[in-house]
Amino acid sequence: MPTTEEIEKDLSVIIPQIAQSFDDELFSVPADGLDEYSWFFKWDNKATLEWNIYQFHDLLKLHGNMCRRWEEHHNGCVCVVERVRDKYLMPKIRAFIEAMNDHGA
Numbered sequence: 789m790p791t792t793e794e795i796e797k798d799l800s801v802i803i804p805q806i807a808q809s810f811d812d813e814l815f816s817v818p819a820d821g822l823d824e825y826s827w828f829f830k831w832d833n834k835a836t837l838e839w840n841i842y843q844f845h846d847l848l849k850l851h852g853n854m855c856r857r858w859e860e861h862h863n864g865c866v867c868v869v870e871r872v873r874d875k876y877l878m879p880k881i882r883a884f885i886e887a888m889n890d891h892g893a
């Protein structure tokens with residue numbers, strides 16, 4: 789049975805490797821592939837408007853964080869907030885508004 793110290797040592801090696809693997813995968817995605825990589829929202833006709841808004845909000849934050857990390861890696865930190873907002877998030881917000889209108893919300 790491994791000791792706590794051995795487990796901690798193993799984890800201190802494994803966890804950064806997993807994180808690096810995740811970063812490598814994210815950073816290898818082209819800009820036009822980020823939607824497929826990290827956008828998961830679909831309007832749920834069976835759910836309430838409130839639930840759809842809640843889901844949209846959570847997934848928009850997740851997508852925004854992924855896009856921010858990608859943009860910082862590929863294009864630097866200058867104006868990253870504006871790039872992510874305008875290039876990735878505003879189109880999602882406009883599509884959400886359309887979905888609300890389409891579903892009578």
